[in-house]
Amino acid sequence: MKNLFNYFKEILVGLWSLITGMEVTLRYMFKKPVTVQYPKEKLTMTKNFRGPIQFVLFDKTGSHDCIGCFLCAKACPTDCYTIEAAKTEGGQKRPTRFEYNVLQCSLCNLCVQVCPTKTLEHSRDYEAAAYSPDEYRAINFIEHVGKRATAQGMTSKLGKPVVEQEEKPAS
Amino acid sequence: MDMLLVMLKIGMYAAIVIGFITVNALFLVWMERKVSAKIQLRHGPMEVGWHGTFQTFADAIKLFGKELITPVNIDKVPYLLAPMLAMFPTILIFLVIPIGENLHILDLNVGVLYIFAFSALGVLSIFMAGYGSNNKYSMLGAVRGVAQSLAYEIPLLLSILGVIMICGTLNLKGIVMAQDNVWFVLYQPLAFVIFFISTLAETNRAPFDLPEAESEIIAGFHTEYSGIRFAMFFLSEYTHMFIVSALATILFLGGWNGPFLPEPVWFLLKVYFLIFMMMWIRFTFPRIRIDQLMTLGWKILIPLALVNLLVTGIVLKL
Numbered sequence: 346m347k348n349l350f351n352y353f354k355e356i357l358v359g360l361w362s363l364i365t366g367m368e369v370t371l372r373y374m375f376k377k378p379v380t381v382q383y384p385k386e387k388l389t390m391t392k393n394f395r396g397p398i399q400f401v402l403f404d405k406t407g408s409h410d411c412i413g414c415f416l417c418a419k420a421c422p423t424d425c426y427t428i429e430a431a432k433t434e435g436g437q438k439r440p441t442r443f444e445y446n447v448l449q450c451s452l453c454n455l456c457v458q459v460c461p462t463k464t465l466e467h468s469r470d471y472e473a474a475a476y477s478p479d480e481y482r483a484i485n486f487i488e489h490v491g492k493r494a495t496a497q498g499m500t501s502k503l504g505k506p507v508v509e510q511e512e513k514p515a516s
Numbered sequence: 517m518d519m520l521l522v523m524l525k526i527g528m529y530a531a532i533v534i535g536f537i538t539v540n541a542l543f544l545v546w547m548e549r550k551v552s553a554k555i556q557l558r559h560g561p562m563e564v565g566w567h568g569t570f571q572t573f574a575d576a577i578k579l580f581g582k583e584l585i586t587p588v589n590i591d592k593v594p595y596l597l598a599p600m601l602a603m604f605p606t607i608l609i610f611l612v613i614p615i616g617e618n619l620h621i622l623d624l625n626v627g628v629l630y631i632f633a634f635s636a637l638g639v640l641s642i643f644m645a646g647y648g649s650n651n652k653y654s655m656l657g658a659v660r661g662v663a664q665s666l667a668y669e670i671p672l673l674l675s676i677l678g679v680i681m682i683c684g685t686l687n688l689k690g691i692v693m694a695q696d697n698v699w700f701v702l703y704q705p706l707a708f709v710i711f712f713i714s715t716l717a718e719t720n721r722a723p724f725d726l727p728e729a730e731s732e733i734i735a736g737f738h739t740e741y742s743g744i745r746f747a748m749f750f751l752s753e754y755t756h757m758f759i760v761s762a763l764a765t766i767l768f769l770g771g772w773n774g775p776f777l778p779e780p781v782w783f784l785l786k787v788y789f790l791i792f793m794m795m796w797i798r799f800t801f802p803r804i805r806i807d808q809l810m811t812l813g814w815k816i817l818i819p820l821a822l823v824n825l826l827v828t829g830i831v832l833k834l
Binding site: 363366380 | 551553554555556557558559562796797799800801816820
């Protein structure tokens, strides 16, 4: 008798667990899909996303605030900065050449931490791509990425080499 | 002249049935992908047509263009015959399904018997495909298919006996007419559950898709098939889903009975709801083991179906 009781109990308990499972899937069915239709919709990365390094665009001056102190180049463990700086007419030191090699960069955040004028930041760009390492290196990450820069009329320089990049000092 | 008319009639019926089978399968594949996507928080096909409506048409065209690969050491006759034999019973079963009161091709007195006789043939095509392919995985899938079909044919038939006892006819139209006021699912809820579980196993749907368990035995019995031969198996699987759902609708859910809407609409609504249930179950439960499958069939479903039959008999006699 007890066996018979257990037999039916097992069936009912099993059936109930099945129904619980089906309830879960039904609830999920009416949730919003988490998938993003990528080329049509794009996600914005969070603030602490570490993309390639770029200059901060200060609204006040309309430019970056690099003073050519070479601290980022010194802090960089992978040696990806090539910087030359000179004094301008106003007596302010500004970089005349600021090269950043993305392929060497380990996105370690040290240069951002060390920058005295807070003019370096990680961009939130995640879709920079090129057909060869040379082309990829030629993307001017320092200047182009981030929506703020493009909004100010600074367009992407995809494909254009940055060999001798003249930095205009803030007027 | 009469001969010509008869030929025309047959041709028309064939065109309707085959057209419906094709469109139904294409729609079901799309629906299955959409349901699975929604359950897994995805979008599913979105590119071809509105929300991917024509994705399955594109897939079908691609499938028809594929090369037909015939392995070397096969048993030619069963191998080539199996895909056709998979399609053949499903087309024949369609002849007797009444979609509305006067919307059927054949009105047989033994409609239920006819359907079960032909749907039992489906497993023969599975076994022929597995045996003819000369492949370990195909053979394993085929053997599993036969064992499963044997185990679940019995509770399937036992569960509908209750319905047959209540209305006293094997005629599908008669069964639906008997449910004018009350659907048989209210008289026979246990039988409906048993019937539904058994049909899942009969159509090789997850969680009973052991004959084609892709994570264990590649594609089971249709491992060696490609192109349109594979499409035949695919088509027959989805048509089989429609048929068993239609049968469940006729036997338990009152067929075309329902207020306001026209008869075929009610019928199709019920059928597609049951098919949706099948998809919902597929994407909820994992595949069960072969011994669990056998335990469920022989030790739970058959005794329960017998108890149900006994109780029905006693109540009817009182």
